Amino acid sequence: MFFLTLERNLTLVECAQDHLQTKLIFSVMVLFTMGDKPFKCSFCNKSFCLADSLKQHVCSHTGGKPYSCTVCSKSFATSSILLRHGLVHTGDKPFKCSICDESFCLAANLKQHVLSHTGEKLYSCTVCSRSFAINSNLLRHGLVHSGDKPFKCLNCIKSFGLVSSLKQHVPLHSGEKPYTCAVCSRSCSSIGNILQHCLVHTGDKPFTCLICDKSFNHASNLKRHVHAHSKLKA
DSSP states (O other), X not given: OHHHHHHHHHHHHHHHHHHHHHHHHHHHHHHHHHTOOXXXXXXXXXXXXXXXXXXXXXXXXXXXXXXXXXXXXXXXXXXXXXXXXXXXXXXXXXXXXXXXXXXXXXXXXXXXXHHHHHXXXXXXXXXXXXXXXXXXXXXXXXXXXXXXXXXXXXXXXXXXXXXXXXXXXXXXXHTOOOEEOSSSSOEESSHHHHHHHHHHHHOOOOEEOTTTXXXXXXXXXXXXXXXXXXXXXX
């Protein structure tokens, strides 16, 4: 008798759970159909159908990142961004290029990759005529016009427009030289310096004088050469 009663109670609980779930789904469908948005943001005038949508939106005001990755320590403002981040750990690349064999974790990365085949530059600067294939490149370019240098060195008063420029600057304080030449044992503090050094081995001279067509392996050598032309003219 005890087991029959327990089984009956469990069945009733399961039925109640199914009923609540069905009722919840129905309620959500009604909200979407009728256009009701009962969940209102206290920071702005936006309203949402779902409480979770409001929760994610509020993070855009507060800067909160309540969704944390269980594999690493990164946190995110929305559950959808967390789900996309999860692909980094799984190694899944479900977005495949139809032109070549490359695959990507994110649809946005595939979209940007496709532009490398088409040559399209969809993102245009509103100040000058330059266009870019990637939105992030346009944002970085915008710093040229604004003069903003948001990336500050913690060791001195210098600031930089690009995080990559800050990364290259920091080793000057520590004495680190993380970039090593594959041909010889020379190391450099910045990737720009190591690339310039590699020209010694390759023999390339990419810096060409527009006056006499003479070429140089260093920009500084070209600068000195052009200065010599201006002296001759004087």
